[in-house]
Amino acid sequence: xxxxxxxxxxxxxxxxxxxxxxxxxxxxxxxxxxxxxxxxxxxxxxxxxxxxxxxxxxxxxxxxxxxxxxxxxxxxxxxxxxxxxxxxxxxxxxxxxxxxxxxxxxxxxxxxxxxxxxxxxxxxxxxxxxxxxxxxxxxxxxxxxxxxxxxxxxxxxxxxxxx
Numbered sequence: 001x002x003x004x005x006x007x008x009x010x011x012x013x014x015x016x017x018x019x020x021x022x023x024x025x026x027x028x029x030x031x032x033x034x035x036x037x038x039x040x041x042x043x044x045x046x047x048x049x050x051x052x053x054x055x056x057x058x059x060x061x062x063x064x065x066x067x068x069x070x071x072x073x074x075x076x077x078x079x080x081x082x083x084x085x086x087x088x089x090x091x092x093x094x095x096x097x098x099x100x101x102x103x104x105x106x107x108x109x110x111x112x113x114x115x116x117x118x119x120x121x122x123x124x125x126x127x128x129x130x131x132x133x134x135x136x137x138x139x140x141x142x143x144x145x146x147x148x149x150x151x152x153x154x155x156x157x158x159x160x161x162x163x
Contacts, residue, residue: 024061042083045094068070103139106131 035043035053035104048056086096113127 025108028054031061041092041095043126045092088132103135106135 032054035048035057036050038046040050043053082093086093089096091099110128110131113124113131117124117128
């Protein structure tokens with residue numbers, strides 16, 4: 001048996017192992033670059049600091065890839081669904097969720113009051129309308145402070161409809 005036939009399996013294993021390490025490092029670099037493209041506020045929303053990105057990626061890759069190559073574009077589009085509107089309001093996803101939930105609570109109470117009022121018109125005669133007026137004023141103040149053109153246009157549209 002020739003010497004090469006004995007060494008070939010060892011060479012194949014080392015080349016395969018080296019190729020795997022190269023592919024892993026390329027994956028680390030790609031995923032680190034992807035996460036570094038996020039601004040600091042978005043990183044904080046997902047529980048990361050910029051200095052922790054590489055260690056996080058290496059830990060996650062030890063348990064499997066962060067994103068499959070074939071689905072990365074799809075993931076980016078889905079991520080955009082969650083970040084595009086909050087960014088247009090000058091907020092991160094987490095900030096926007098907190099604000100939206102702060103509007104949802106009083107709206108839920110107003111809904112309950114309006115439902116009771118529908119059956120018992122002598123109860124909660126002004127609760128729902130007072131809540132809506134308060135929330136509208138709060139939203140108008142937020143829009144005025146925001147400075148976003150889209151927000152300003154919506155606010156002007158709402159004001160024009162009131163006249």
